[in-house]
Amino acid sequence: MKTISKFLLVSLSIIVFISCQSEINSIEQSSESETLNTASGVATLVQRTVSQDGSKDNIIDEASCITVSLPVTVSANGVEIIVENESDFELIEQVFDEFDDDDDTLEIVFPIVITLSDYTEITVNNIEELQNLAGECKDENEIDDDIECVDFVYPITLSKYNENSQLIETIVVNNDMQFYALINHLGDGNIISINFPITMKLYDGTEEIINNMEEMGNLMTDAEFMCDEDDDNDYDDDDCMHCTENQIAELLQTCSWNIYKIIINDVDKTAQYTDFTFTFLEDGTVKTIIAGEYIYGTWELNTSQDGMGMGNQSQAGKYINIYFEAYPDFSFNWMVYGMDDENEIDLRVNQNRLKLEKTCDNNEGKTELINILNEGTWLVANFNYEGQNETTNYNDFVIDFKNNSLVTATKDNNTIEGSWSVFYENEKLKLELNFGEATPFDEFNENWLTVDVKSTRVEVNNLDDSGNEESNLVFERI
Numbered sequence: 001m002k003t004i005s006k007f008l009l010v011s012l013s014i015i016v017f018i019s020c021q022s023e024i025n026s027i028e029q030s031s032e033s034e035t036l037n038t039a040s041g042v043a044t045l046v047q048r049t050v051s052q053d054g055s056k057d058n059i060i061d062e063a064s065c066i067t068v069s070l071p072v073t074v075s076a077n078g079v080e081i082i083v084e085n086e087s088d089f090e091l092i093e094q095v096f097d098e099f100d101d102d103d104d105t106l107e108i109v110f111p112i113v114i115t116l117s118d119y120t121e122i123t124v125n126n127i128e129e130l131q132n133l134a135g136e137c138k139d140e141n142e143i144d145d146d147i148e149c150v151d152f153v154y155p156i157t158l159s160k161y162n163e164n165s166q167l168i169e170t171i172v173v174n175n176d177m178q179f180y181a182l183i184n185h186l187g188d189g190n191i192i193s194i195n196f197p198i199t200m201k202l203y204d205g206t207e208e209i210i211n212n213m214e215e216m217g218n219l220m221t222d223a224e225f226m227c228d229e230d231d232d233n234d235y236d237d238d239d240c241m242h243c244t245e246n247q248i249a250e251l252l253q254t255c256s257w258n259i260y261k262i263i264i265n266d267v268d269k270t271a272q273y274t275d276f277t278f279t280f281l282e283d284g285t286v287k288t289i290i291a292g293e294y295i296y297g298t299w300e301l302n303t304s305q306d307g308m309g310m311g312n313q314s315q316a317g318k319y320i321n322i323y324f325e326a327y328p329d330f331s332f333n334w335m336v337y338g339m340d341d342e343n344e345i346d347l348r349v350n351q352n353r354l355k356l357e358k359t360c361d362n363n364e365g366k367t368e369l370i371n372i373l374n375e376g377t378w379l380v381a382n383f384n385y386e387g388q389n390e391t392t393n394y395n396d397f398v399i400d401f402k403n404n405s406l407v408t409a410t411k412d413n414n415t416i417e418g419s420w421s422v423f424y425e426n427e428k429l430k431l432e433l434n435f436g437e438a439t440p441f442d443e444f445n446e447n448w449l450t451v452d453v454k455s456t457r458v459e460v461n462n463l464d465d466s467g468n469e470e471s472n473l474v475f476e477r478i
Helices: 002-029 041-050 086-097 127-134 176-184 213-223 245-254 362-374
Strands: 066-068 072-076 079-083 106-108 112-116 121-124 150-153 156-162 167-173 190-194 198-202 207-210 256-264 277-280 285-290 293-304 317-323 333-340 344-349 352-359 378-385 398-401 406-411 414-425 428-434 447-453 457-463 469-477
Touching (some): 072 086, 079 086, 150 213, 156 176, 207 213, 378 398, 428 457
Antiparallel strands (some): 066 112, 112 121, 156 167, 198 207, 256 277, 256 352, 277 285, 285 293, 293 317, 317 333, 344 352, 406 414, 428 447, 447 457, 457 469
16 A cells, blocks of 8 residues: 555656646747746836836826825815825815916925835935935926836736746736736746736727737837826826817817916916807817907817927827917917816917816807898708708708798798707707708708808708718808
């Protein structure tokens, strides 16, 4: 019996040895592109990706390479705030944004604990010590080492092999700090093999399945300048970095916008433009009313990926290019610096600032359209239905929008009667037409979305369920 036991023990030892040796050979035979070691360029990219990001709390420490451990007590413009989590940074921002013409100050109650980019913790006893540590960081928006636009999705399983001891260790990494420590302690003779596939998440929430070391390295390299890392000393100033141009356009066209603040070349000009209200139209026209007259300009959305924004030296982000021939104070390629609950838009370029507040005066827009349609008579300048131009069907018809919600279409001695009304639906101004079964005007029986309203031209369209234009109708005053 003892002989059999010894035989089993020896056999098991041989099996384990062969299994381990097989794994060792597998790791040793892997090319540099499939393993992480001290000489691996991918290892450096990993370390930069998993290092501690210190930019989120810059409103407190003004440094992107250190992080203040929470909770911490601060005084913002004399208001005491206990910052218990990252969402409380917004409380400081709200105090700072309350007034535009004051000097914002922040005082920290010491001692505090800060964490460096390599996860080293240091106790800081006063502002001088903090400023000395912050001085080691890059300046605002200056390119630094960390890669913030992509993250690893944990857990990740790795095999660590030491060439000197011939030992293999299986390690499960659950967070960035563990991964950083593992890479940081790679010494000569240590090799790491990652058990692929793994998942990595980009700044916009999309995820990528990574099947090998080469794919992982390529994604980290591509992500290095893929987004704005927000390495400035404001908080949440780029909450539009991840929104699309379509989302911004839809918001701008939802209602009109008042001027809350305008500063040009450091001169506050708000008092000059208190009566200005901007209305952004779908066709790229922006209008404002001055002394009862409509003044028209243009607007266009654009995105800068490389730090250049249509002639203005600026950082990557979303921009609104506004142009009024007679009003150069508005005519800039404005960066969308901040948005607040979809009620405010903060636009900036160099030393200029334009802050707009949304105003949804439904009666004003409704009254404007009714008054315009009531004035004079109209013709059908264009009608497209499902890609077919049918304008000629309405040649020589004179359209008259009457005060009693009656609309008539007259050609020679033939008059077709219908009804019309103007209303808001989901904050969108609409024109309802109903001519019953009278051809060809029965094709106008829709709740039309207003696209462009001018004193001599009204354009409306009808969208399908997917939001695509199904038909387009243009009236022009005779």
